[in-house]
Amino acid sequence: xxxxxxxxxxxxxxxxxxxxxxxxxxxxxxxxxxxxxxxxxxxxxxxxxxxxxxxxxxxxxxxxxxxxxxxxxxxxxxxxxxxxxxxxxxxxxxxxxxxxxxxxxxxxxxxxxxxxxxxxxxxxxxxxxxxxxxxxxxxxxxxxxxxxxxxxxxxxxxxxxxxxxxxxxxxxxxxxxxxxxxxxxxxxxxxxxxxxxxxxxxxxxxxxxxxxxxxxxxxxxxxxxxxxxxxxxxxxxxxxxxxxxxxxxxxxxxxxxxxxxxxxxxxxxxxxxxxxxxxxxxxxxxxxxxxxxxxxxxxxxxxxxxxxxxxxxxxxxxxxxxxxxxxxxxxxxxxxxxxxxxxxxxxxxxxxxxxxxxxxxxxxxxxxxxxxxxxxxxxxxxxxxxxxxxxxxxxxxxxxxxxxxxxxxxxxxxxxxxxxxxxxxxxxxxxxxxxxxxxxxxxxxxxxxxxxxxxxxxxxxxxxxxxxxxxxxxxxxxxxxxxxxxxxxxxxxxxxxxxxxxxxxxxxxxxxxxxxxxxxxxxxx
Ligand code: SF4
Ligand code: SF4
Numbered sequence: 001x002x003x004x005x006x007x008x009x010x011x012x013x014x015x016x017x018x019x020x021x022x023x024x025x026x027x028x029x030x031x032x033x034x035x036x037x038x039x040x041x042x043x044x045x046x047x048x049x050x051x052x053x054x055x056x057x058x059x060x061x062x063x064x065x066x067x068x069x070x071x072x073x074x075x076x077x078x079x080x081x082x083x084x085x086x087x088x089x090x091x092x093x094x095x096x097x098x099x100x101x102x103x104x105x106x107x108x109x110x111x112x113x114x115x116x117x118x119x120x121x122x123x124x125x126x127x128x129x130x131x132x133x134x135x136x137x138x139x140x141x142x143x144x145x146x147x148x149x150x151x152x153x154x155x156x157x158x159x160x161x162x163x164x165x166x167x168x169x170x171x172x173x174x175x176x177x178x179x180x181x182x183x184x185x186x187x188x189x190x191x192x193x194x195x196x197x198x199x200x201x202x203x204x205x206x207x208x209x210x211x212x213x214x215x216x217x218x219x220x221x222x223x224x225x226x227x228x229x230x231x232x233x234x235x236x237x238x239x240x241x242x243x244x245x246x247x248x249x250x251x252x253x254x255x256x257x258x259x260x261x262x263x264x265x266x267x268x269x270x271x272x273x274x275x276x277x278x279x280x281x282x283x284x285x286x287x288x289x290x291x292x293x294x295x296x297x298x299x300x301x302x303x304x305x306x307x308x309x310x311x312x313x314x315x316x317x318x319x320x321x322x323x324x325x326x327x328x329x330x331x332x333x334x335x336x337x338x339x340x341x342x343x344x345x346x347x348x349x350x351x352x353x354x355x356x357x358x359x360x361x362x363x364x365x366x367x368x369x370x371x372x373x374x375x376x377x378x379x380x381x382x383x384x385x386x387x388x389x390x391x392x393x394x395x396x397x398x399x400x401x402x403x404x405x406x407x408x409x410x411x412x413x414x415x416x417x418x419x420x421x422x423x424x425x426x427x428x429x430x431x432x433x434x435x436x437x438x439x440x441x442x443x444x445x446x447x448x449x450x451x452x453x454x455x456x457x458x459x460x461x462x463x464x465x466x467x468x469x470x471x472x473x474x475x476x477x478x479x480x481x482x483x484x485x486x487x488x489x490x491x492x493x494x495x496x497x498x499x500x501x502x503x504x505x506x507x508x509x510x511x512x513x514x515x516x517x518x519x520x521x522x523x524x525x
Contacts (some may be wrong), residue, residue, distance in 0.1 A: 038160065039233060039297035041143060042153035046316025050378065053086055055131045062183070067192030071095070076477035077441030085196050089479065096402060097478075099439055101409075105244035109262040110400045112391055120386035121249040123379050125256035126335070129242060135235050138186070139295065142179055149175045153292060175187035177228040180221065187220030223371055226494075233296045235308055243306045246364040251337075255378055257310045258335040259290075259301045262347035263367070265354045267301075282356050283331050289321050290314035290332055300332055320489035328367070341371040344371055408446065409437035410505045418522040428522045431461075436483065436505055438475035445508040447472050458487045472508070497522040 006276040018520040021028070056470070069081035071094055078085065083092040091106070098105050120127050129136060150156045150171050162168055191213045194201060206218075226234050236243065241450035264284035270273045272283045284301070293314060296307045300314045312334070319329040346368070347354045361368055392408035415431040423429055438444050451455045455469045457467035475481050491497075499522075503517040 005098065033174065036234065036341075037297065039295065040153045040156045040160070041295045041297075041313075042292040043147060044293040044313040044316045046313075046319055048312035048316050052131060052311065052313075057069065058139050059134075059137050060141070062187045067189065067197040068077050073097075073441045074477075076443070078196060080196055082193060083196075086194060088478065093161075095458065097403050097439065097441075099437070102405075105398060106274070106393055112394050112398075113392045115387060115394070116268075119384060119391055122247050123252065124252055125250060125254050126243070126246055126308070126310040128316045129246075129309040131235065133226060133242075133309075135240070136309060138182075138224060139232050142232075143181060143229045143295070145178045145182070146175055149178070149297055151244040154454070176229070179225050182228070182332075183221035183224035184217060186224040186304070187217035188225065190220055191216050205248075233307070236296065237307050252337055252341075253336045253378055253381055253383075255299060255334045255336055255374060256304060257305070257308060257312055257315060257332065258337075258340055260340065260343065261301065261333050262332065262340070262354060263344040263356070263359055264331050266356075280328050280356050282354065283322065283325075283327055285325065287321055289317040290401065293317040318417055329488045333374070335374050339374055342372045361462075402519070406512055406514050407438070407440040408444070408505055408507065408512040409433040409439060410503060411437075412503050412516050413519040414521075416521050420523065422523065423488065426490065427488045428491045428494075429486050430520050431516060432485045432487065434473060434483040434485050436473065436481045438477060438479055438481070440525065441477045443477050444475045444512075445472060446475055446505050447508060449504050449506070450487065450517070451502040451504050453489060453499060454489070455493045456520075458503070459486050459488075460484065460488060492523055494520075497524050 014164065048147075066082050069372075070079045071081035072079055073092075077097075078092060080092065081094050084089075084093065089100045095201060096105075100223075104168055117128060132468070141223045146156065159168055159171065182428065188204070191204075200209060200213065231239075253499065261282070263282060265282040266280055267284035267286045268279075268281045271281050271285060276352050288299075290301070291297075291314075293309060293316070294300070295313065296309060298305055298307045300308065313332070315332045317333040321332055322329050343359070347356075347359050349355065349358055359367055359371060393470045411434070413433040415433075419430070421431075434448075436446060436448070438446075448458065449469060450458065458471050459465065460471065461468045467486075467488055471485070473481060499520045500517050501520055502517055504516045506513045
């Protein structure tokens with residue numbers, strides 16, 4: 001006999017006994033990791049499926065083609081339209097060239113991307129997840145390959161359950177081989193953003209490319225194959241933080257994929273029989289077409305779920321069923337929670353039970369006018385307008401700064417020790433480390449001068465030339481010219497021993513100019 005089998009001991013009258021069971025009692029414990037149920041999504045067809053194909057073509061096209069676009073920047077700069085030139089620490093984006101000190105442009109673009117995501121999510125829910133997220137796009141591509149080789153849902157399920165035969169082996173090997181090729185192409189396309197694509201391709205093929213290129217291709221091949229082919233919906237449900245974050249961005253006016261149970265319930269598989277028996281019947285015929293097309297394997301009729309990526313394929317599936325039944329499309333549709341609640345209130349009459357007779361006109365069998373339908377007001381509302389204004393404002397500010405920026409820059413660093421040197425002729429000399437940046441792909445001749453320090457002259461360190469009021473220097477294209485410059489002044493002409501002046505750089509053709517402030521120190525009088 002175990003302790004658990006023993007009769008509970010009698011308690012004295014003064015003690016209470018509680019009938020309770022710990023929440024983690026062995027009897028109630030669930031495994032920490034539920035085994036994955038494999039999903040075999042059926043091919044969907046319809047408006048949203050077509051739209052998703054289009055988005056897939058555009059996004060994949062942008063990804064694979066962009067590194068091969070050329071952009072003429074002259075003989076001194078790369079002609080690749082989009083290039084992250086790590087060796088020279090430059091980012092080329094068509095006509096824009098960003099230097100490391102201008103990284104705030106990249107930060108601005110990231111902020112715009114973040115606000116854009118807020119704008120899209122608050123307007124149309126997880127549209128990013130459903131249409132443009134790389135995980136969604138590549139899973140769609142991998143599923144397309146799987147269907148092409150193994151067939152649609154039923155054929156794939158049959159193949160999965162079948163014993164290993166030559167046919168199954170050929171199909172499986174073929175599918176995984178194509179997936180791996182896609183993975184290699186994905187990793188391959190990525191490295192072309194970081195070097196001249198045609199020459200890097202030649203190097204890769206002839207095994208002359210640097211090791212990091214092969215390592216990157218291998219890593220991206222592995223991640224693409226694993227995430228797109230093997231893990232699929234598991235990435236969205238368990239690995240991605242976005243489904244958790246999005247809840248904070250949605251409100252009752254955001255459009256999300258919704259099962260309109262105010263018109264679908266009570267669902268019935270035997271509609272005619274139920275009607276003949278005088279039972280209330282909704283539009284849903286419980287055919288599960290919406291479930292079998294779902295790439296996440298869920299049932300939208302269970303309400304909003306974390307797993308739903310709002311790909312809208314269930315809308316296509318259900319619209320198809322409704323069309324065949326001669327009913328209005330939109331049993332599953334993009335709808336706002338506010339509209340849904342209003343329609344549910346009509347369908348239930350404020351109670352708990354949905355009565356189809358409340359939403360349809362008895363004589364015409366059409367929906368009653370009081371029902372709310374989603375319209376442009378769901379998109380254009382104060383919250384989305386504010387997001388758009390912020391997003392557009394940042395974009396405009398960046399464009400303005402970009403168009404006004406000088407392609408010439410000047411940095412001047414005053415010596416800290418010694419602050420000044422008194423020369424034998426009585427003049428005072430200060431030393432400076434000067435950097436002149438030519439941010440254009442052409443060579444440039446620049447004149448350096450001093451403004452605000454009367455009588456000042458300059459010499460280059462190591463130069464035998466006599467001090468002059470101006471220095472002329474040659475700048476290489478897209479390069480920084482470091483200079484060591486001495487500025488000397490007769491201290492008798494100085495109004496104060498601590499002065500601020502401007503060092504000015506002007507191109508010899510006068511087209512560009514840069515200036516910066518610097519200190520000049522002299523002994524106290
Ligand atoms: S429930 Fe519908 S919208 Fe959501 S993931 Fe499934 S098919 Fe896509
Ligand atoms: S596809 Fe439409 S009719 Fe069929 S089960 Fe889903 S919601 Fe009901």
